[in-house]
Amino acid sequence: xxxxxxxxxxxxxxxxxxxxxxxxxxxxxxxxxxxxxxxxxxxxxxxxxxxxxxxxxxxxxxxxxxxxxxxxxxxxxxxxxxxxxxxxxxxxxxxxxxxxxxxxxxxxxxxxxxxxxxxxxxxxxxxxxxxxxxxxxxxxxxxxxxxxxxxxxxxxxxxxxxxxxxxxxxxxxxxxxxxxxxxxxxxxxxxxxxxxxxxxxxxxxxxxxxxxxxxxxxxxxxxxxxxxxxxxxxxxxxxxxxxxxx
Amino acid sequence: xxxxxxxxxxxxxxxxxxxxxxxxxxxxxxxxxxxxxxxxxxxxxxxxxxxxxxxxxxxxxxxxxxxxxxxxxxxxxxxxxxxxxxxxxxxxxxxxxxxxxxxxxxxxxxxxxxxxxxxxxxxxxxxxxxxxxxxxxxxxxxxxxxxxxxxxxxxxxxxxxxxxxxxxxxxxxxxxxxxxxxxxxxxxxxxxxxxxxxxxxxxxxxxxxxxxxxxxxxxxxxxxxxxxxxxxxxxxxxxxxxxxxxxxxxxxxxxxxxxxxxxxxxxxxxxxxxxxxxxxxxxxxxxxxxxxxxxxxxxxxxxxxxxxxxxxxxxxxxxxxxxxxxxxxxxxxxxxxxxxxxxxxxxxxxxxxxxxxxxxxxxxxxxxxxxxxxxxxxxxxxxxxxxxxxxxxxxxxxxxxxxxxxxxxx
Numbered sequence: 001x002x003x004x005x006x007x008x009x010x011x012x013x014x015x016x017x018x019x020x021x022x023x024x025x026x027x028x029x030x031x032x033x034x035x036x037x038x039x040x041x042x043x044x045x046x047x048x049x050x051x052x053x054x055x056x057x058x059x060x061x062x063x064x065x066x067x068x069x070x071x072x073x074x075x076x077x078x079x080x081x082x083x084x085x086x087x088x089x090x091x092x093x094x095x096x097x098x099x100x101x102x103x104x105x106x107x108x109x110x111x112x113x114x115x116x117x118x119x120x121x122x123x124x125x126x127x128x129x130x131x132x133x134x135x136x137x138x139x140x141x142x143x144x145x146x147x148x149x150x151x152x153x154x155x156x157x158x159x160x161x162x163x164x165x166x167x168x169x170x171x172x173x174x175x176x177x178x179x180x181x182x183x184x185x186x187x188x189x190x191x192x193x194x195x196x197x198x199x200x201x202x203x204x205x206x207x208x209x210x211x212x213x214x215x216x217x218x219x220x221x222x223x224x225x226x227x228x229x230x231x232x233x234x235x236x237x238x239x240x241x242x243x244x245x246x
Numbered sequence: 247x248x249x250x251x252x253x254x255x256x257x258x259x260x261x262x263x264x265x266x267x268x269x270x271x272x273x274x275x276x277x278x279x280x281x282x283x284x285x286x287x288x289x290x291x292x293x294x295x296x297x298x299x300x301x302x303x304x305x306x307x308x309x310x311x312x313x314x315x316x317x318x319x320x321x322x323x324x325x326x327x328x329x330x331x332x333x334x335x336x337x338x339x340x341x342x343x344x345x346x347x348x349x350x351x352x353x354x355x356x357x358x359x360x361x362x363x364x365x366x367x368x369x370x371x372x373x374x375x376x377x378x379x380x381x382x383x384x385x386x387x388x389x390x391x392x393x394x395x396x397x398x399x400x401x402x403x404x405x406x407x408x409x410x411x412x413x414x415x416x417x418x419x420x421x422x423x424x425x426x427x428x429x430x431x432x433x434x435x436x437x438x439x440x441x442x443x444x445x446x447x448x449x450x451x452x453x454x455x456x457x458x459x460x461x462x463x464x465x466x467x468x469x470x471x472x473x474x475x476x477x478x479x480x481x482x483x484x485x486x487x488x489x490x491x492x493x494x495x496x497x498x499x500x501x502x503x504x505x506x507x508x509x510x511x512x513x514x515x516x517x518x519x520x521x522x523x524x525x526x527x528x529x530x531x532x533x534x535x536x537x538x539x540x541x542x543x544x545x546x547x548x549x550x551x552x553x554x555x556x557x558x559x560x561x562x563x564x565x566x567x568x569x570x571x572x573x574x575x576x577x578x579x580x581x582x583x584x585x586x587x588x589x590x591x592x593x594x595x596x597x598x599x600x601x602x603x604x605x606x607x608x609x610x611x612x613x614x615x616x617x618x619x620x621x622x623x624x625x626x627x628x629x630x631x632x633x634x635x636x637x638x639x640x641x642x643x644x645x646x647x648x649x650x651x652x653x654x655x656x
């Protein structure tokens with residue numbers, strides 16, 4: 001399987017604290033991966049580096065078939081290159097309807113002039129409706145997204161990610177604060193998405209990770225501690241010591 | 247599902263009809279039409295108010311919709327005024343010089359005329375040479391281009407520097423204040439080339455229209471201002487109603503999210519900042535011929551702060567709110583500071599409204615911000631029934647839908 005994203009030898013420190021320490025990580029084109037690790041292991045910082053929010057002190061981040069370095073691109077350029085990111089707390093545009101939120105995310109020319117003269121055709125409307133169906137919000141299309149429940153906002157944000165048609169989805173704790181039924185739905189959306197693209201899920205909850213049924217990477221103190229199936233890593237003594245045993 | 251702009255925004259049509267009715271009404275009652283129920287000076291005040299509404303519209307686009315609290319837009323307004331003022335003053339002075347020199351025994355050469363104009367205009371600052379920035383002042387067309395180009399370029403350069411470095415929030419506001427202050431201080435200098443603190447004057451006399459009475463000229467400017475406001479409103483409504491407006495509001499509410507969706511936030515900010523600066527410049531170019539005089543005090547930092555107050559009181563984030571705020575506050579302000587409001591004798595102290603008006607304005611700004619964040623424009627929500635539910639209490643958490651504690655109980 002071809003490599004979509006290759007992170008090698010990346011380190012970053014904040015005021016002397018090494019948040020990421022010589023981290024190397026690879027993911028293929030259509031793969032689901034879960035990243036687990038205790039607090040402060042560098043999970044979110046890792047996402048910040050890939051999406052261009054944080055610049056690493058050293059190391060390389062290589063993207064896609066053409067092997068572009070993501071380190072020189074801005075956040076918006078990285079997003080346009082095909083990296084979608086979901087934040088830990090749901091961030092949707094609460095003042096705007098579900099429809100407008102999805103339309104905003106739809107993969108289109110992002111140039112200001114192109115957006116200014118944008119006219120919505122029937123194909124775009126159909127795409128938005130289809131997405132809303134996929135995330136189970138077709139009943140809520142014209143409600144302001146601020147009125148949605150916590151779980152619905154999480155789904156809307158995942159829907160916005162899918163609308164971007166990214167090749168890589170970075171999802172930060174998608175199941176936080178969800179009920180069991182809502183978790184089930186979230187799992188199925190993510191599993192479905194991983195059939196056609198790479199999905200990286202950062203999660204604390206072991207039960208949720210188990211249901212994703214995928215390869216797991218364990219981070220500890222900014223570098224990879226273990227990698228493999230969930231059963232493999234949970235039987236690793238080091239992992240048990242730093243994370244599970246506590 | 248592509249409905250027209252008017253169908254999506256009924257308020258646009260309502261606003262444009264109100265504006266047309268207002269203009270017709272003032273025209274019918276003006277001195278130029280014979281009835282004289284509205285004096286020429288009041289027609290000018292109304293015309294100026296329309297220009298202030300136009301810059302308030304620009305402020306609403308940049309602040310109310312995009313969330314950039316620019317406290318420097320009056321710099322662009324003033325620059326627009328200076329650009330048109332240069333032509334008005336040059337051409338008017340030339341007319342006077344030419345007619346006075348017509349009686350000379352030897353007809354004056356071109357150079358003599360230009361020297362005499364320079365002497366006339368710059369004598370007050372102890373100079374007689376035309377500075378370089380007056381190079382185009384003989385041409386109305388070129389100066390009209392500058393009305394748009396100078397504020398636009400300044401905004402483009404300033405915005406590029408500020409947004410590129412990700413300066414946001416209160417820091418950006420302070421930067422814009424510094425910009426307008428620096429510009430005002432520069433223009434105060436006699437050798438700035440724009441007559442220092444004397445500014446440009448006599449702008450109400452439009453060259454070539456000596457035979458037309460001021461009553462008629464003031465009416466023409468009222469029409470021009472109303473037209474500019476109408477077109478500006480249409481443009482603003484078009485910008486904010488589509489996907490572009492959606493991006494702008496997204497930037498206001500969560501800049502980082504917009505960035506991670508792949509939009510270059512800086513580009514959008516720069517675009518709206520520059521466009522609104524151009525609108526402000528056009529508003530200024532229509533305002534100052536009606537005011538008759540422009541000097542650097544007009545672009546002092548306080549002017550731009552007033553602009554923010556108008557928009558806040560009118561209701562930011564809705565276009566008609568900005569217009570109502572600017573019209574209401576500036577007209578009431580004219581009324582209070584014009585000395586027409588009777589003083590209130592309290593026995594031990596007499597409340598003189600010319601002095602106390604500022605206190606009233608400041609207080610109402612604080613009260614609006616605290617108790618009616620939607621401003622005057624929010625009143626319309628009561629008529630259209632768009633009131634949001636009064637939501638108290640905490641989120642009930644996952645599973646219970648979007649209801650909150652108190653709603654769920656009842």
